[in-house]
Amino acid sequence: MIVNTFISDGGPIPEYTKVSLRQARHTNPDTDISFISADNQDIFDELNIKWVPQGCIGSELLREFNECCWFKRHGTPQTTYPSPELFWHRTAERIYYLEAYISQNDLKDVFHFENDVLIYGDLSTVPVSGKIAMMLPMSRNKSTFAFTHIPSPQHLHKVCKYFNKLMSTYGEQTLSQHLRDHVSEMSLLHMAFREWLVAGFPILPTQSSEMVFDPGSYGQFLGGTNNGHSKGFTDPEHFIGELINGGDLNVEFNDEPSVNGVKIFNLHIHSKNLKEFASYEKVK
Secondary structure, three states: OOOEEOOOOOOOOOHHHHHHHHHHHHHOOOOOEEEEEEEHHHHHOOOOOOEEEEEOOOOOOHHHHHHHOHHHHHHHOOOOOOOOOOHHHHHHHHHHHHHHHHHHHHOOOEEOOOOOEEOOOOHHHHOOEEEEEEEEOOOOOOOOEEEEEEHHHHHHHHHHHHHHHHHHHHHHHHHHHHHHOOOOOHHHHHHHHHHEEEEOOOOOOOOOEEEEOOOOOHHHHHHHOOOOOOOOOOOOOOOOOOHOOOOOEEEEEEEEEEEEEEEEEEEEEEOOOOOHHHHHHHHE
16 A cells, blocks of 8 residues: 655645656556545545545654654755745654554555655565565665655654654764764664665666666656756766766656666656656546
């Protein structure tokens, strides 16, 4: 099943989120989809998506997070497509809502992807471990929840518990100095990778690859960024960006994305222009 989120104080979900959901339903017509948000949305009925009221979910881990987390001070980045209020706090907080919902309902074999992500295949074909949560490495100090598999409640519970321990034990200054960057859910997730609390989906093609996954770099190259960068952008700090710059990766989009001839299962469209890359648009 799929469980996605948009944590806010209420109101409509972003338009690009609707494109992501339509793509998910197009590629997985029989998959159960739940969506956690403050308010119900018309698109949930349209796509047979179960609305999960944000206000009905809570946990001790979520309470602890809101006590020890300082991300609200980071505010909201200035972007081309307006970012949600308290962006840095909300992107981390949604992991705790996700954990609480999965735990409360004892859900297993759950996929979660971010609201600016498109998926291009049947989730039953995705190679998962089943023994550890799987997410996406991006750089030497950041990983992403852009496309995530959670085998059972305990796996995400361990990750959230670890995040809280890091924040409450070390605080902002120490963690920022250690990471050489501001602390976010991406940098905390990177530290969870190093503790073997999570594993990574493959992001780079090999001769035997059937599919790879996009932490954000392929989507930035194909669609640009929400910070004003045009198509063809690469971040040299990203594993993928470094290899594109070196001429080792040939990234293409012909109805679906590929790299060196290997299918890219998901695209993380940082520019938020999801409609340009949605395959359901091509079959109308």
